[in-house]
Amino acid sequence: MTRLLVLTISFLVLSTISNMGQTPVNTLNLNEVLDMAKDYSPQAILAKHQFRAAYWEHRTYRAELLPSLSLKATLPNFSRGYAKEYVNGAYQYVEVNSNTLSTELTLNQNIAPTGGRIFAQSSLERTDVFGLNSNSEYKSEPITIGFEQPIFGFNEFKWKRKVEPLKYLEAKRTYIESMEALSVEAIRYFFDLILAQQNLKTAMLNYANTDTLYQIAKGRYNIGTIAENELLQMELSYLNAGSSVNEAEIDLQFRKFRLKSFLGLNDEYDVELMVPDYFPKASLKYDEVLYLAKTNNPRIIQLERTIIESDRNVAQAKATRGLNANLFALYGLTQQSEDIPNAYVNPIDLQNVSIGINVPILDWGQGRGRVKMAESSREVVRTNIEQSLVDFQQDVFLKVMQFNLQETQLQLAAKADTIAQSRYHVTKERFLIGRIDVLELNIAQTERDNARNRYIAAMRNYWQFYYDMRRLTQYDFIDSKPIDVDFELLVK
Numbered sequence: 102m103t104r105l106l107v108l109t110i111s112f113l114v115l116s117t118i119s120n121m122g123q124t125p126v127n128t129l130n131l132n133e134v135l136d137m138a139k140d141y142s143p144q145a146i147l148a149k150h151q152f153r154a155a156y157w158e159h160r161t162y163r164a165e166l167l168p169s170l171s172l173k174a175t176l177p178n179f180s181r182g183y184a185k186e187y188v189n190g191a192y193q194y195v196e197v198n199s200n201t202l203s204t205e206l207t208l209n210q211n212i213a214p215t216g217g218r219i220f221a222q223s224s225l226e227r228t229d230v231f232g233l234n235s236n237s238e239y240k241s242e243p244i245t246i247g248f249e250q251p252i253f254g255f256n257e258f259k260w261k262r263k264v265e266p267l268k269y270l271e272a273k274r275t276y277i278e279s280m281e282a283l284s285v286e287a288i289r290y291f292f293d294l295i296l297a298q299q300n301l302k303t304a305m306l307n308y309a310n311t312d313t314l315y316q317i318a319k320g321r322y323n324i325g326t327i328a329e330n331e332l333l334q335m336e337l338s339y340l341n342a343g344s345s346v347n348e349a350e351i352d353l354q355f356r357k358f359r360l361k362s363f364l365g366l367n368d369e370y371d372v373e374l375m376v377p378d379y380f381p382k383a384s385l386k387y388d389e390v391l392y393l394a395k396t397n398n399p400r401i402i403q404l405e406r407t408i409i410e411s412d413r414n415v416a417q418a419k420a421t422r423g424l425n426a427n428l429f430a431l432y433g434l435t436q437q438s439e440d441i442p443n444a445y446v447n448p449i450d451l452q453n454v455s456i457g458i459n460v461p462i463l464d465w466g467q468g469r470g471r472v473k474m475a476e477s478s479r480e481v482v483r484t485n486i487e488q489s490l491v492d493f494q495q496d497v498f499l500k501v502m503q504f505n506l507q508e509t510q511l512q513l514a515a516k517a518d519t520i521a522q523s524r525y526h527v528t529k530e531r532f533l534i535g536r537i538d539v540l541e542l543n544i545a546q547t548e549r550d551n552a553r554n555r556y557i558a559a560m561r562n563y564w565q566f567y568y569d570m571r572r573l574t575q576y577d578f579i580d581s582k583p584i585d586v587d588f589e590l591l592v593k
Contacts (some may be wrong), residue, residue: 245433
């Protein structure tokens with residue numbers, strides 16, 4: 102039975118190695134995995150498209166502040182029927198058979214500080230009347246200048262000038278934060294696979310060692326130097342080691358699939374990871390980190406934007422509650438003629454001025470209610486923001502404290518790993534000369550394996566905390582500079 106198990110495990114291991122050999126293995130370090138995550142992972146692509154949407158939204162806002170030129174035309178407008186006319190003191194229905202063609206060129210400019218707009222127009226219209234008294238007439242408006250200005254109304258452009266730049270800055274910071282959060286997640290997948298690789302190596306080494314020790318134990322049992330109980334314990338360790346190899350191989354493939362899926366790689370791309378041989382050494386100070394976080398973190402920008410938007414909602418509620426007026430004025434030149442050249446000769450003045458007002462007389466408190474609701478919502482927003490700032494500062498303090506402990510934790514884990522390795526070798530030598538039993542050897546082996554796993558976990562924690570600090574502050578503490586991104590390249 103034991104012989105059959107040995108052959109089965111050997112076959113599985115050799116088959117796995119053979120299959121892996123059919124596909125070229127790509128050896129990657131941590132930096133290469135992080136770069137691939139930022140370039141090819143589905144999360145990175147999603148973050149890029151989210152920024153592009155924010156970019157074009159900002160471009161649309163900026164375009165609203167620039168002059169716009171538009172051409173409107175009617176080609177043609179044919180009409181046939183009866184029209185009601187007042188002739189000689191009475192209404193009569195007369196037959197109308199006509200066609201109208203017109204074109205209008207308009208230059209428009211919004212005025213952000215006042216919320217109004219100014220415009221200039223030029224138009225030409227031709228009307229053809231068919232029938233017994235057929236004729237053609239042209240009406241021109243060579244130039245018309247006007248403006249429209251709300252009075253006591255809500256100025257949307259004024260508030261957009263405050264909100265939209267913050268929204269775009271927030272989108273930039275959010276993209277950087279997404280990339281750093283992506284790095285934190287990539288580090289987790291990276292070290293999951295590193296640990297799986299190490300577990301397989303350890304399992305295969307333990308299997309080879311227990312095979313040797315089992316053969317020695319059988320020899321000792323045959324000459325009567327150990328009891329049957331120790332032989333059975335050694336055989337059990339041997340069987341467990343074989344099972345651990347199979348489990349470690351399955352876990353290795355699972356971790357590979359997880360990493361490749363995260364990076365957007367196909368199944369034919371095989372990887373093997375290199376354990377990092379350096380670590381970002383930095384000692385962070387709470388005050389400096391808090392300043393960087395308040396300056397760069399998108400959460401702070403979002404809180405600032407939320408306050409402004411709550412003020413805007415109050416202003417809008419107040420503006421729609423009371424008197425609203427709209428001033429419209431227009432001045433230009435116009436002329437009509439049976440031909441185009443004369444339609445531009447000696448034009449006459451064209452003037453139009455109007456003032457419209459809207460005064461709510463009886464609304465049963467609707468306007469006042471909207472104002473009170475907006476003011477109440479603003480107070481809720483301010484209270485939540487104050488609490489969010491306190492929580493944010495506490496979070497920064499804890500993260501700084503945790504990061505500064507990671508170097509010590511890593512050194513302790515490395516020392517514990519070295520000691521556990523040495524202890525196992527000493528225990529193994531003592532077992533070989535018969536000074537200790539198999540139980541003590543198994544304990545030493547378990548402690549050695551656990552110490553190595555804790556060392557890898559300490560490495561993962563170190564890197565994850567470092568990139569989490571980068572995400573929080575958007576600052577590169579190794580090169581001592583802010584994290585920068587070519588945003589223009591992202592939208593190409």
